[in-house]
Each structure stands twice: as C-alpha cells, then as structure tokens.
Amino acid sequence: MHLDLSLSALLATLALLAAIGQADRLGSLEAGKQADLLILSVSDYRHLGYRFGGNLAAHLFKRGRQIF
Numbered sequence: 001m002h003l004d005l006s007l008s009a010l011l012a013t014l015a016l017l018a019a020i021g022q023a024d025r026l027g028s029l030e031a032g033k034q035a036d037l038l039i040l041s042v043s044d045y046r047h048l049g050y051r052f053g054g055n056l057a058a059h060l061f062k063r064g065r066q067i068f
Helices: 005-019 045-050
Strands: 037-040 059-061
Touching: 005 045
Parallel strands: none
Antiparallel strands: 037 059
C-alpha cells in the first residue's frame, strides 16, 4: 500500500480522531466543530517533506481564536 502525503494528512487528523471517538467535534473544518487550525508557510502541501524540521507555522488558531 502506498501512502501519499494527502492520505497521510487525512489519517493523521480525521481518521485518528475517529479512532478515539473525537471526530464528531474535532479533525475537520465544519460548522459546530472546535476550530483548531494551523496554517503553514508552504506554497503546496507536497513541499512539506522537503521542509521537515523547520518552523513552517504562519498562523495558529485554537478554538477559533488566533494565538500565533
């Protein structure tokens, strides 16, 4: 089985939270869910593998409030 980066991101977020019973309130951007969001400073998600180890955080939101 081949895991590409987009599938890995899905498994690390929504699928993981579904496995622990939290997908109803976390893991995706939907009305009624807790708004935790990390915005990274890369032009394309496929660049993440080449920028590993650096701080790519551009913005961070926790429960809908920007904290970084």
